Amino acid sequence: MAQLDLRQKLSVLADAAKYDASCASSGTSKRDSSDSKGLGSTEGMGICHAYTPDGRCVSLLKILLTNFCIYDCAYCINRASSNVPRARFNVQEVVDLTLNFYRRNYIEGLFLSSGIIRSGDYTMEQLVLVAKTLREVHGFRGYIHLKLIPEADPKLVEMAGLYADRLSANIELPRDEALQRLAPQKDVGVIKKAMGQVRLGVEAAKPEKRDRIKPPKFAPAGQSTQLIVGADGAPDTEIIDRSASLYGGYGLRRVYYSAFSPIPDASSSLPLQKPPLMREHRLYQADWLMRFYGFSPPEIGEATVGGMLDLAIDPKLAWALNRREHFPVDVNTASREMLLRVPGLGVKSVDRMISVRRYRTLRLEDIARLCRGIDKVRPFISALDWTPGGLTDAADLRARISPDPAPKQLSLF
Amino acid sequence: MRVATLDSETDFDGWRKAARAFRSAGVRPGEAAFRVGRDDGGLFDELEPQDGGQGAQFPVPRAFVELAQAVILHRSEDRFDLLYRLLWRLEREPDLIRVVSDRDVADAFERAKNVSRASHKMKAFVRFRLAEEEGDEHWISWFEPAHRVLERTAPFFARRFTTMRWSILTPDGQAHWDTRHMTFGPPATRDMAPAEDEIEDFWKTYYASTFNPARLKTKTMQGEMPKRYWANLPEAALIPDLIASAAAREAAMVAAPAPEPNPRLAKTLSRLNRDRAFEEGFTPSSLEELGQAVQACRRCPLWRDATQGVCGQGARPARLMIVGEQPGDQEDLAGKPFVGPAGQVLDAALAEAGIDRDDAFVTNAVRHFKHTPRGKRRIHQTPTTSEITACRWWLDAERSLVKPKVILMLGGTAAQGVMGRKPEVMKARGRAIPLPDATALLTVHPSYLLRLPDREAAAVARERFVADLKMVQRLL
Secondary structure (H helix, E strand, O other), X not given: OHHHHHHHHHHHHXXXXXXXXXXXXXXXXXXXXXXXXXXXXXXXXXXXXXXXXXXXXXXXXXXXXXOOOOOOOOOOOOOOOOOOOOOEOOHHHHHHHHHXXXXXXXXXXXXXXXXXXXXXXXXXXXXXXXXXXXXXXXXXXXXXXXXXXXXXXXXXXXXXXXXXXXXXXXXXXXXXXXXXXXXXXXXHHXXXXXXXXXXXXHHHOOOOOOOOOOOOOOOOOOEXXXXXXXXXXXXXXXXXXXXXXXXXXXXXXXXXXXXXXXXXXXXXXXXXXXXXXHHHHHHHHHHHHHHHOOOOHHHHHHOEEOOEEOOOOOHHHHHHHHOHHHOOEEOOOOOHHHHOOOOOOOHHXXXXXXXXXXXXXXXXXHHHHHOOOHHHXXXXXXXXXXXXXXXXXXXXXXXXXXXXXXXXXXXXX | XXXXXXXXXXXXXXXXXXXXXXXHOOOOHHHEEEXXXXXXXXXXXXXXOOOOOHHHOOXXXXXXXXXXXXXXXXXXOOHHXXXXXXHHHHOOOOOHHHOOOOHHHHHHHHHHHHHHHHHHHHHHHOOOEEEEEOOEEEEEEEOOOOOOOHHHHHHHXXXXXXXXXXXXXXXXXXXXXXXXXXXXXXXXXXXXXXXOOOOHHHHHHHHHHOOOHHHOOHHHHHHHOOHHHHXXXXXXXXXXXXXXXHHHHHHHHHXXXXXXXXXXXXXXXXXXXXXXXOOOXXXXXXXXXXXXXXXXXXXXXXXXXXXXXXXXXXXXXXXXXXXXXXXXXXXXXXXXXXXXXXXXXXXXXXXXXXXXXXXXXXXXXXXXXXXXXXXXXXXXXXXXXXXXXXXXXXXXXXXXXXXXXXXXXXXXXXXXXXXXXXXXXXXXXXXXXXXXXXEEEXXXXXXXXXXXXXXXXXXXXXXXXXXXXXXXXXXX
16 A cells, blocks of 8 residues: 555656656766676766657656645646645655666666755755765665755755756746746746856866866766746747857756646646647757857847747758858868758768768768768758759759748747 | 688677688688578588688778677678678778778668667666565566677676676577676577566556656657567557547646636735835845845846846945956856956955955946856956946945945946046056045956966056055055
């Protein structure tokens, strides 16, 4: 009977945690248990142990400590005024579940968040206690991601950083004004201060070359945050600007974009519609362009219409179609920077092309073998045996590359 | 046709030996064949190749050896031939392995990628079940890898589960770890592994609950978790039902009427949700109150991308007030003025001039960090006149609370914040300027000293800066 209770709790508290898009278990320090103590390992690359039919991976046991909450944020299923069933794990239950799942190779570790109960300090203390027990009592070497309770005492944030691989606090809404409206008790300033503290902690833990004694590790996988898309009417350009500001300000590893999705027992202040998944996808693509392709937020803005990314084509193609004067790019002589601007060429393809062209002069068929699909690439490049001629400037180029009609943007407001 | 016999499907050393012999005997790619086991003799001209003379050998790049070791684990029948063809071509084209656009090389790398992916999926999709044997825990898994990656992947599990006794059974062979040593065994069958595990129901509960029915993306799921693995994943049995019920669950959520707001909660909320916003007519009675109030300041748009408003700190009342431009990257995070590089320059110069920073009150003309993001950094931007003007309200409030005798203005922005106008810094510096409530003195901002590229010029500028500070000392 007690076991059934625990399963019911697991069901409630996993359900309540599923709206957090973060799932990564990568990018932390390498460690394992081959010294014959403890349990677990991380090898830099994350591992997804299963996928659910929503296409998202299961890498961590992602649960809440409790879904009771004193806050009433309109977009959140766990808000105080919601009638969802409530449950609460104790510290030992979370520790046992994590270890039991980990030993069977179901998960890479734990992602623990919580509703706010009693106070920010009390809640953060409980989260830290779970991580501390896993690390110190069980020698757990797997991945731990802890959610920051921003208003908690900085000393607790410091402790969290010692036990966790990654910390995160969710900004949630791109517009601060909307946060005030939809989450009246949340203070964006407090969230930013907590994220600033994590950045300072991570930087302080980076050993200087001269240091003989390494400072203790602090959140080696850095920090991340989440923006809910489609709940506050912010256009894509505003979201991208906010992301750029967050990446720069707090050294974030990732900004996650979560299309606002219908939730059971939803607040009347938010309309219920299918989440705009394609918009979420385009935002992730734009985010990649910023982080790995050298695009600036204003350049991404050039590829938008009325501040919104094109849903029918990816942002890089949209940018290239607007800026045809930069093309075609000669694959045999162009710089890496310029090759990265070619639609259809990824970082890997470009690096391979640069490596191969030291030995061979590239032909179109070489390029075809080095990228995913040549159709999108062809109009924007020239090679030994290929020039696109008038194709680059053809008026119907967009239709030729992407013959599908544009899917309709779902608007929430 | 020359035929070489290999001990097993993954016998890399055997293949290498045979290929080397073929190569030195000049056997062309189409005429060399590799067979596993000894049961197909007779059909081919079975001829154990001789080790060729050392002179006929040529070095191959390490990258080729590593590639071949991976490709040989691929389940395709013709992998030995492909590798031999590459080996053959390598003599004339020593850089061949780097030409990843070559048909053969691309083919080999593609197969190596499939092998690496199979190994990665094995790390992900092995599911251990607990078997108790004479009171001893034994963790056993039945797994069917896409390619022959058992031996290559087993060390990963030894590193991760060093203190557990475990076995992974596959149709290709078995791997056993006894907490110290690894051993490998012959092909196994499914019935040799336990059929169930008591924690599996918890795992399935978790899997079903973490799925969001409003975001069905089954193609993505199958791309990452191909059906070939489903039979050995206990949670995969839930997939058909989860998909079938998703549409109805989503529709129910959308159709459900919004719940009645809870009146007691609404009352509590309105009490908790005090208006913290800055209001006109508010006069802070202490620096603490001012520090809190500035967090709600919306007099200009700079608050939006800054972390927090940064007010002054230091002695109070103080005879000396030092006014800078605005918080920088470090100050924005720490919430304190002059803690970054410019602050260090200032501290050193103050010490040299015989002024104790602890006796002064240090603040800025502008409360929020103005910047633009560039990659992972924030680049400082000079505040505009309207931003400085909007922020004067806070500086004036600080002045009336601190009551300084002397105000040291670091740079043009500081001067504009204090006096309401921007003098030419280089001309006006170092002279006492009378104000209604204090005496002001203008000098350069310490970050100006940091930016001078020429070392000699920097030393001169720093000397003048210290001289200005000594002037302050005399005014106090």
